[in-house]
Every structure is written in C-alpha cells, then in structure tokens.
Amino acid sequence: MLNVRDLGVAFGVVQPLSGVSFSVSQGETLGIVGESGSGKSLTAMSVMGLLPLIGGRITDGSIEFDGADITALPERAYRKLRGGKIGLITQNPMTSLDPLKKIGPQVDDVAKLHLGLSNADARARTIDILGTLRIPEPALICDRYPHQMSGGMKQRIVIAMALAADPDLLIADEPTTALDVTVQAQIIRLLDDLVKERNLALVLITHDMSVVAQTCDKIVVMYAGRAVEQGPVEEIFDRPRHPYTQALIACIPRGLDDATRLTGIAGTVPTVLNYPKGCPFHPRCPKAEAICATDAPDFSVVGESAAACHFAEVAHAEPA
Amino acid sequence: MILRYTFFRLLMLIPVSFSISVVIFMIVYLLPGDPIDNLLRVGSSAEDRAELVARYGLDRNLVVQYFVWIGNMFQGEFGQAIVLRRPVADLVAQNLPYSLTLGGLAFLFSSVVGMTLGTLSAIVRNPVLDRFMRGFILLGSTVPGFWLALLLILFFSVNLGWFPVSGAGGWDALVLPVLTIGFGGVALVARVTRVALLDAQREDFVTLLHAKGLSSGTILFRHLMPHALLPVVTILALRIGWILGGAVTVEFVFGRPGLGSLLIRALGQRDYPVVQACLLMLALAVMLGTLIGDVAQAAMDPRIREKKS
Numbered sequence A: 001m002l003n004v005r006d007l008g009v010a011f012g013v014v015q016p017l018s019g020v021s022f023s024v025s026q027g028e029t030l031g032i033v034g035e036s037g038s039g040k041s042l043t044a045m046s047v048m049g050l051l052p053l054i055g056g057r058i059t060d061g062s063i064e065f066d067g068a069d070i071t072a073l074p075e076r077a078y079r080k081l082r083g084g085k086i087g088l089i090t091q092n093p094m095t096s097l098d099p100l101k102k103i104g105p106q107v108d109d110v111a112k113l114h115l116g117l118s119n120a121d122a123r124a125r126t127i128d129i130l131g132t133l134r135i136p137e138p139a140l141i142c143d144r145y146p147h148q149m150s151g152g153m154k155q156r157i158v159i160a161m162a163l164a165a166d167p168d169l170l171i172a173d174e175p176t177t178a179l180d181v182t183v184q185a186q187i188i189r190l191l192d193d194l195v196k197e198r199n200l201a202l203v204l205i206t207h208d209m210s211v212v213a214q215t216c217d218k219i220v221v222m223y224a225g226r227a228v229e230q231g232p233v234e235e236i237f238d239r240p241r242h243p244y245t246q247a248l249i250a251c252i253p254r255g256l257d258d259a260t261r262l263t264g265i266a267g268t269v270p271t272v273l274n275y276p277k278g279c280p281f282h283p284r285c286p287k288a289e290a291i292c293a294t295d296a297p298d299f300s301v302v303g304e305s306a307a308a309c310h311f312a313e314v315a316h317a318e319p320a
Numbered sequence B: 001m002i003l004r005y006t007f008f009r010l011l012m013l014i015p016v017s018f019s020i021s022v023v024i025f026m027i028v029y030l031l032p033g034d035p036i037d038n039l040l041r042v043g044s045s046a047e048d049r050a051e052l053v054a055r056y057g058l059d060r061n062l063v064v065q066y067f068v069w070i071g072n073m074f075q076g077e078f079g080q081a082i083v084l085r086r087p088v089a090d091l092v093a094q095n096l097p098y099s100l101t102l103g104g105l106a107f108l109f110s111s112v113v114g115m116t117l118g119t120l121s122a123i124v125r126n127p128v129l130d131r132f133m134r135g136f137i138l139l140g141s142t143v144p145g146f147w148l149a150l151l152l153i154l155f156f157s158v159n160l161g162w163f164p165v166s167g168a169g170g171w172d173a174l175v176l177p178v179l180t181i182g183f184g185g186v187a188l189v190a191r192v193t194r195v196a197l198l199d200a201q202r203e204d205f206v207t208l209l210h211a212k213g214l215s216s217g218t219i220l221f222r223h224l225m226p227h228a229l230l231p232v233v234t235i236l237a238l239r240i241g242w243i244l245g246g247a248v249t250v251e252f253v254f255g256r257p258g259l260g261s262l263l264i265r266a267l268g269q270r271d272y273p274v275v276q277a278c279l280l281m282l283a284l285a286v287m288l289g290t291l292i293g294d295v296a297q298a299a300m301d302p303r304i305r306e307k308k309s
Helices: A040-048 A075-081 A103-115 A119-132 A151-163 A181-198 A209-215 A233-238 A243-250 A290-294 A312-317 B002-030 B035-039 B046-055 B062-074 B088-123 B127-142 B145-159 B172-201 B204-211 B216-245 B248-254 B259-268 B272-300 B302-308
Strands: A002-011 A014-024 A029-033 A057-065 A086-089 A169-173 A201-206 A218-223 A226-232 A300-302 A305-307
Touching: A002 A040, A014 A029, A014 A040, A014 A057, A014 A201, A014 A218, A029 A040, A029 A209, A040 A057, A040 A086, A040 A169, A040 A201, A086 A151, A086 B204, A103 A119, A103 A151, A119 A151, A151 A181, A151 B204, A169 A181, A181 A201, A181 A209, A201 A209, A209 A233, A218 A233, A218 A243, A226 A233, A226 A243, A300 A312, B002 B062, B002 B272, B035 B046, B088 B127, B088 B172, B088 B216, B088 B248, B088 B259, B088 B272, B127 B172, B145 B172, B145 B248, B172 B216, B172 B248, B204 B216, B216 B272, B248 B259, B259 B272, B272 B302
Parallel strands: A014 A226, A029 A201, A029 A218, A086 A169, A169 A201
Antiparallel strands: A002 A014, A002 A057, A218 A226, A226 A305, A300 A305
16 A cells, blocks of 8 residues: 655755655554654655655655555645545644634535535535544534634544545554543544554554554654664564664553653654764664664564664564 | 624723723823913913903813713714814814825725735745845835835926825825835735744644645635734734824825824814814724724634633
8 A cells, every 4th residue: 555665855955864664555554653853754744745845855765655656746646645545644633723714614625625525515424424433413513613622522523634535544643642641542442443444554653652562563663764673563562673662662651560660761862963873873772882883784684573773683582 | 703792892992982082181181382372362461361261161170171072072063173263073074084095095005915915925935035025024114104205206206297296186196195105004014914824834734734635725825814814904903093193294295184184283283172083083993993803803713702702
C-alpha cells in the first residue's frame, strides 16, 4: 500500500530527515516512534505531500502509494489523494478544526470534494460516520462549533474527516498526545477497530512505546532524523538491538510498585543544526565506543529486524 | 443569538452615552473665555454683559443648564448658535453631508484597496513586492495628511490641471481629498490584513484543511479570510468614528465645509451649543462604530458570541 524508500527531506541546506524506509500493507499498523524532533511528523508531512507548506522538500528517495511513486505528483493530482485516499489525523484536536465553522460542514467537505456527493448526501454520510465513531447525537453535533466540544470529541471529529472519503491509508500523527489518559485509550482502541473493520493501513506516529506495543504490527524507531531500528513489533520488544530502542523500552512504566523508579534517557535530542557526527545517538549512548563518534552505522539485518548500530549483532547475541 | 447580543450591546450604550454627554457638556465650560465675549462690542458695560448672559441662560446653575440642554436634545432641539446666530441643527445639517461623503468614500476606498493590497502581499511571496508593500505601509502611516494634500494639489491640480484646487463643487473635487484621507487608511488596513492572513496561515487547522484535499484558493477564501477579517473589522469599525471628524486638516487644505471645520470654528468662538452638538455627533459616531464592529465580530466568531451574551 505505502512503500517509503530512503526518504530524505531538506529545508534549505539543513537536512532534518534522511534514509527513512518502511512499508505498510492493508490491515496493518505501522508504528513510528521517537522523541520530539526525531523527524516523525516530517515523515507524515512528506507522505501527505504537504512539505512545501512548511518550506521543506523531498531530496532523496521515493514514496510509493498504491504502486505509483507520488513524490513528484503534481499538486492537483495530490489533492485527490489527500483526504481521498490518505487521511490525516493531527496531534492537537483543540486547534485542528476551524473555530469559525460548524462541525457538520467541516466534515461534509471531504465527501463533497472526493466523492462528489450533494450537500444532503454528504451530511447523511457525516452523521453516519460520526455515529460509527461512537459520537452521541451526531445530527446535533453537526450544528455545534468546535469550541463547544471536548478534546476527545474533537479528535473523533478529526478522525471522521479523515475517514469521510473512505481512504486506504490513515496517518495518525500523535493522535492522543493532547488528550486525557482515559480518552487516549478510547481513541487508540477506536483506531485499532477501524483498521480491522475497514481493512485500513495505519501509520501511527507516537512517542509512547506502550501504545505501540498494544496496537502495532511493525515499528520504526526514529532518532535525529533517521530510522535507527525497525522490524516486527514482537521482535523489537523481545530483542531490541539498538541501545536507543532498549532505552525507550526501559522507559515504559511498569507496575505500581513504589520501589520501581521511572527511568529516562540522559541528555536531549540533538536539533537539526547540531546532529552529531558518526552515530547520531552516540553522545547519549551507554554503550558507545570510539567508532561510534566517527562512523555512521549502516543498517544490519539480523533475523526479521534491522538496526543501525555498530554492535547490533553483538546485542542480538546477548538480549538486553 | 446575534439579535440578543446586539440588544444587550445597545442597552449598554445608554449609560455610556449619558456619561459622554456629561463630559461633553462640562468640558466646554472648563475652557477659558465664553461666547459672550465674542458678542459684546468694545466698551460694553457690565450690565450689557449680564443681560446677554441671562438671555442665553448661562447664569443658571450648571446642573440645571445640563438638564435643560439634554432635555432639548431629546426633543431634537439643538438650540441656537450663540455667535453664528443660527439654529445649530441647520449648521450641522449643512455640514454633515460633506463630511459623510468625504469620510464614507475614504472609508470605502481604504477598506477595499487596503484589504486587496494586504491579501496580495500576504499570498504573493515575492521579495520585491514585499519590500514595496512595507515601504508603502510605512509611508502611509507616517506621512501627514495636510502635507500629502498639498503635494497632490501641486501635482494633479496645478501641474496637470485634472482636479480643482479646492472647493466642494462636483465629484471631481472629491478625488484628491478622498485619496489624501484614504492613503493612511489603505496602509493601515493593508498592514492589518497582511499580518492577520499570515497569522491565520500558521494556525494548526490549516494543515488539516490541506490534508482534506482542499485547494489553496478554497482555503484562502473560505477559511483564512474569515479569520483575517476579524481584526480588520475591528480597526475599520474604529475608523467609522473618523468618517465624521477625522478630516479637519484635509478639509482646511481643500477648503471644504464639514463637521470638523465647523467644530474648529465653533471652538475658537466658544460657541457652546455648536461645540456640544458637534462633539455629541462625533461621540455617537464612535460609539456606533464600536457597536457595529462588535456585532460584526460576534456575527463572524461563535466564540465571541457565546462569551459575551
């Protein structure tokens, strides 16, 4: 369905994203994980063809959707994909709806645009979709304004917009980050159900490893604009080989035991302007050696997964 | 909803206009000198003066004078101009149309041209155009009207002979004054439109509009423009008050009658009833402008509608 190969993105001369590859098929959920600033959202914007909006451009690689390369697709044709074939769910539902327009018309737009429905048909469809997303009284909701609704409800509206034209691929960029914990679980379950019911391909961007563990089939771990490890979710969780992945997994809170302290990763994510030489993670890596500061590691494939670490094979031999 | 809101805003105007009327009434008495001095011939006696003061009711208690004045106002009775010796209503009626046409046209000119230029400079990402726009905006907001007026007269009337140098005869006499007043307005409106549009473009929801597959044109006109209009409407509403009285210097340079000129003349002569009537008209215009602006904002933004009513 979606096949991203060796994707590189540049803003002017800075290159915040390079060498990212992954693929998703129908009915499959791919998780992209990493801290803020690791290039997760840029990946989403690249697939949506919205980089020019924020001043970026694709410099390397290809994005194949439904068998065709869409990196050089003309804007007019791309617009048919956006909302039509690829739905986007953004991070902050509080600000992702137009505050001056009622909910109904904002959702109707999508079906009118991509399915050529009349106003009345589009509204019927909107009400139908809102209903399937477990939004109470969908017909009344259509006449409400965004500020009259809770964050969780707004995120459902955003999901409804993404689904309105029956897309094949859904990209959810941190769909739960701005929501209450209880609502987070609901939204994640909702997305999970949608993938199964509609046989969607879902790219779930998150920094929450536990969400990935619950919902994803495959996972890409990103750090400083690169994919550092990827593979099937069980494999990665059972035998993480990149020290960054290991650290992320170690950060998942376990149990309610007072004695277990929450762990973090020392240091901060480098910004685009000071990506370190060699392995981007080496300044924060507990296992770094001399070579890590000088040579960038290539992906080494071990079994079903791959990790960009000089010691990937070693780590595989002695699981963390 | 919006009717309810308008109704409450209108109710609020009652105490506001009352306070304003008190201030306007009092402020003229705080000025040194009085209109009687302008009426008395040289060498008049104190008795003559006292008689005139009594004739115009200026010897009564200030509070009584205020209530007489405001009572007359309510009956549409603006009184008699003391120095100009004509009904104040006549003076106002004579001058008001000139102010309204000049101010109204300048308002229209500055809104339409200003919004167009502002929009263009926000969406056309061209460094040359951008620099030109910023220069224009800077000039427009700093060049004083009377100087620009003289320049325009020199060029278009004296050198080219296209428009009359002064007066308020035909429509051609309106062109230069409208341009003069409109210039600053155009710059102001263009600047606010530009900034508001650029701000709107940066909002989160714009990403999602693009993600829905909408075209840039649709996004601009259906979603960004309404957002950009909110601040533009606010400053335009504030300028409605200007329509009546903001053109004093320009009226002078072009030798046009108008409410502004009338007010200045009456002030010089301490012609209380005229000054009071003019000030009251201006205050009402400003209040009306603010009201229109607020109601328009509420009509456009559901969040405001709910918060205030």
